[in-house]
Amino acid sequence: MSLIKSEIRESVLVLMLNRPEKFNSFNREMALELQEVLRSGEKDKGVRAIYLSAEGKAFCAGQDLAEAVDKNGVGIARIVDEHYNPVIRLLRSIEKPVVCAVNGVAAGAGANIALACDIVLAGSSASFIQAFVKIGLIPDSGGTFILPRLIGFQRAAALMMTGDKVSAVEALQMGMVYKVIEDVQLQVEGLRMAAAMAALPTRGIGLTKRLLNLSMSTTLEEQLQAEMKLQEEAFHTGDCKEGVMAFLEKRKAVFKGE
DSSP states (O other): OOSEEEEEETTEEEEEEOOGGGTTOBOHHHHHHHHHHHHHHHHOTTOOEEEEEESSSOSBOOBOHHHHTOTTSOOHHHIIIIIIHHHHHHHHHSSSOEEEEEOSEEETHHHHHHHTSSEEEEETTOEEEOGGGGGTOOOOTTHHHHHHHHHOHHHHHHHHHHOOEEEHHHHHHHTSOSEEEOHHHHHHHHHHHHHHHHTSOHHHHHHHHHHHHHGGGOOHHHHHHHHHHHHHHHHTSHHHHHHHHHHHTTSOOOOOOO
């Protein structure tokens, strides 16, 4: 059985974590499989957006602890380095929009994988937990980098040090997620948003994502220069030409992701 269900719909690579009996907690096989399908989606020119969600009642409970404590396993350092860090790097570096729909609980690495995506939607019963402190660990999977930038240092510190559960509505109020959607409509609305993103200028969105990543560690002047350079690159894309002509001709643009 594949631990990551994947298919392409309307130029969207749809990925579903598929270990529901374990609340979609990650083991090595699942992590490596997710990396493989993300790399495939990055290379496939027919894929113009990625959608990530999960089967069952939970989005992801984080690491499968039975694997982590296995004396014959790879050890916690390799689990972080080989399982999670590559996933976070891929989610942030793939120059295509990544929409995540969080169904149910997202805990530990599961929460931080969701928050590394570009647009995060939460089902009304979803929750987010920086669960690491509950077992004496520190947040990984980019959590200490991304979460403070989403909700501020004070709130991030409190959530990481207490392990308090955050409801979908609270996550929305904090700026952790983009929208909260009723559970019964989450997958429909999430896939609709991903399809809408796939119909937009893919290269322009990719360049925007590159600039957002750059803004994490740059000065204003450096960012202004990068915007100028990438704006010129965007201006010469086929999608920009189509967008301008459609505007001038007062018609709907048809973007091809080129």
